Amino acid sequence: MSGVGKDMSHYALEEYTVVKHVVFDITGDQRKGWHFTTFGKADS
Amino acid sequence: MKFADALDANAEELAHLESKNAGKALKLTVNGDIPFSIDNLRYFASVVRRQEGAAAGEYIGGYTSMIRREPIGIVGAITPWNYPLMMAVWKIAPAIAAGNAIVLKPAPNTPITTIRFAQIALESGLPEGLINIVTGGADVGEAICTHPDIGMISFTGSTRTGKRVAELASPMIKRVTLELGGKAPFVVFADADIEAAANGAIVGGYANSGQDCTAATRIYVQNEVFDQFVDRLTELSKQVVVGDPFAEDTDIGPLSSQTHFNKVKGFVEEAKQQGMQVITCGKVPSEGYYFPPTLIIDPPQTANCVCEEIFGPVLVVKRFSSEEEAIELANDTPYGLSGSCWTLNVQRAMRMAKAMQCGTVWINDHLAIGSEMPTVDSR
Missing domain, CATH: 3.40.309.10 (Aldehyde Dehydrogenase; Chain A, domain 2)
Structure with missing residues (x-):
């Protein structure tokens, strides 16, 4: 049991940062193709 | 990839099982849970072949330094009832792609598709002992969290149980991944x-x-x-x-x-x-x-x-x-x-x-x- 994590190198930066995942819609569609899995029909 | 193909061949059965298992609308399991789970497996099978990292080099005079990514060994996992198969795949796929074996406990009320998934793994040629599904309640989860041969715990579920997982894993300094609640x-x-x-x-x-x-x-x-x-x-x-x-x-x-x-x-x-x-x-x-x-x-x-x-x-x-x-x-x-x-x-x-x-x-x-x-x- 010597520990967990990393010091030094760019791998250490992983220990001191959090990843944020940003997803931008680029279609402008009011209803997306996959929305039917929760609401309505596939072709509506 | 052969395993993913086998899952594809059984996708309809898995979707019906998942709807029965968790009460999900069939259109969600047919068009969401199952194909996305298979895609996730394919992704990890392929991405493990192109890992990136620091280049090998003589950073210290007279020595060549390089990075090797090595498996942890045995990974323990505990999955929730809301997306039973998908959450299992999110843990099993990266674990086995990286060279680990996994011991996974599905939620007590929704184990069916995870068990069927493991059966298909065997049928498609994956070795026995690579993917191990253990059913049961909190006692089984605690046994996984505290087992000395298990080097990492990956948990998805409630914040309350996640805290318990961290508590159990910490005395042995296990690596822990916790995917908990949201609002x-x-x-x-x-x-x-x-x-x-x-x-x-x-x-x-x-x-x-x-x-x-x-x-x-x-x-x-x-x-x-x-x-x-x-x-x-x-x-x-x-x-x-x-x-x-x-x-x-x-x-x-x-x-x-x-x-x-x-x-x-x-x-x-x-x-x-x-x-x-x-x-x-x-x-x-x-x-x-x-x-x-x-x-x-x-x-x-x-x-x-x-x-x-x-x-x-x-x-x-x-x-x-x-x-x-x-x-x-x-x-x-x-x-x-x-x-x-x-x-x-x-x-x-x-x-x-x-x-x-x-x-x-x-x-x-x-x-x-x-x-x-x-x-x-x-x-």
């Missing part, structure tokens, strides 16, 4: 496409009957468009078909158990008792744990329905006046899994993406995910 903000500015936002709230809030840790649950709407948005959200909520998971026109199925049904109902009853405006949308079958899409209008920010994870098709809708207030309200939670912002102003969208304290921020959408990008907690 996602969904922020609608007056300059948004209101029709798109209303559709997004329906899908983001009611997907899988709202039993989703990234579900849109706290809807914050700017004053100028509040009434317009609530009217459209109510109208669309009334069109959501709640019923038999196997019926063709069903949008969402029942909640997972009587215990969970009672919990969700408790939040709504409490809101009514405290005088909040509750809009019940549509009808549900009289038998079973079906819960109608429900809106709670403008509750106090401190109300339980705003602060606690309901995990059902219940949305709270609140007003805000300025961007600063929206940020303050969105971040006013101990959770930090996901959130979304709806605006057609690109500068505002970028500011909100930075300001919202969530692992995933969607702009003008909610819930869209892909195998290539992470699902992360920011706190």
Whole structure:
């Protein structure tokens, strides 16, 4: 049991940062193709 | 890849099993859970072949230094009941692709598809002992967390159980991955496409009957468009078909158990008792744990329905006046899994993406995910 994590190198930066995942819609569609899995029909 | 092909060949069976297992609408398992699980397996099978990292080099004079990524050994995993197979694959695929064996405990009430998945693994040629499914309750989970041969624990489930997992794993200094609760903000500015936002709230809030840790649950709407948005959200909520998971026109199925049904109902009853405006949308079958899409209008920010994870098709809708207030309200939670912002102003969208304290921020959408990008907690 010597520990967990990393010091030094760019791998250490992983220990001191959090990843944020940003997803931008680029279609402008009011209803997306996959929305039917929760609401309505596939072709509506 | 051979394993993924075998799953593809059994996709229809798996989808039916998952709907039976968890009460999910068949159109969700056929078009969502199962194909996405298989895609995830294919992704990890391929990405492990092109790992990146620091280049080998003579960083210290007279020596060549290089990085080797090596497996942990045996990984322990505990998965929830809301997406039984998909959550299992999110853990099994990266673990075995990286060269580990895995011992996984599915939720006690939804083990069927995970067991079938492991059977297909054997049928497709994966060695015995690589994927090990152990069924049971908390005692089994605790045994996994404390076993000395298990070097890492990966858990998805409630914050309460996650704390227990961390507590059990810490004396042995095991690596721990915890994917816990959420109470996602969904922020609608007056300059948004209101029709798109209303559709997004329906899908983001009611997907899988709202039993989703990234579900849109706290809807914050700017004053100028509040009434317009609530009217459209109510109208669309009334069109959501709640019923038999196997019926063709069903949008969402029942909640997972009587215990969970009672919990969700408790939040709504409490809101009514405290005088909040509750809009019940549509009808549900009289038998079973079906819960109608429900809106709670403008509750106090401190109300339980705003602060606690309901995990059902219940949305709270609140007003805000300025961007600063929206940020303050969105971040006013101990959770930090996901959130979304709806605006057609690109500068505002970028500011909100930075300001919202969530692992995933969607702009003008909610819930869209892909195998290539992470699902992360920011706190």
